[in-house]
Amino acid sequence: MGNYTIEEKEGFIVLGIGVELKSDYTDYVxxxxxxSDFWQGIKEDGTLDTLKKIATNHYVFTVNEAVNNKMMHYAGVMTNETLPKATRIIQFPKGEYLIVKGEAATSEELSxxxxxxxxGQALPEAQDVAYVGGPNTAVEMGEKNGLVYGEMWIPVVRK
Known part of the structure; x- marks a missing residue:
């Protein structure tokens, strides 16, 4: 068990503003x-700043979720409020999560x-747990020494 941990988390909700990804799921480019285009757009039009203003903490969530057989991608925050532009209230279940920590030069690079x-590495190595779907998220938690740091949270079940 090298580059990940398994942690118990309480259930939580993220308010997301998102976009449907149209590329084939194997087309990484x-x-x-x-x-990248989505994030650039919400930064330029102020949507991301609006989301951050209603957040209950300073975390920014990059959420991927399959909804009605569509690949969805969201920018989100933990909040008790809502926004007209919000496209989804994303429920993360209570349970175990595979956690990967990291840091990078930008938010996009971190995600x-x-x-x-x-x-690519942690889930295949994790022999005793499996990802069975549901939302997963890269959580930007802050900056230090000129780098953005955060964690990936993937809900898992015991095999």
């Missing part, structure tokens, strides 16, 4: 471009790094 390690 296409998916990453769609995600891509954590996702790659979590799905």
């Amino acid at each position: 296409g998916i990453n471009k769609e995600k 891509n790094l954590l996702t790659g390690i979590a799905f």
Whole structure:
């Protein structure tokens, strides 16, 4: 067990503003471009700042979830409020989560790094747990020494 931990988490809710990813799920270049365009758009139009203003903490969630057979990608925050632009209230279940920690130069690099390690290395190594779907999230937690740091949270079940 090298680059991940398994932790128990209480259930939590993230208010998300999202986009449907149209690229094939194996088209990583296409998916990453769609995600990058989405994040650039919500930063430029102020949507991300609006989300951050209603957050109960300083975390920014990058959520991936399959909804009605569509690949959805969200920017979200923990909050008790709602927004007209909000597209989904995302429920994360109470239970065990596979956690990968990391840091990178930008938010986008952090999300891509954590996702790659979590799905490419940690989940295949985790012999006693399995990801059975549901929302997963890269959580940007802050900055230190010029780097953005955070964690990937993937709900898992015991095999």
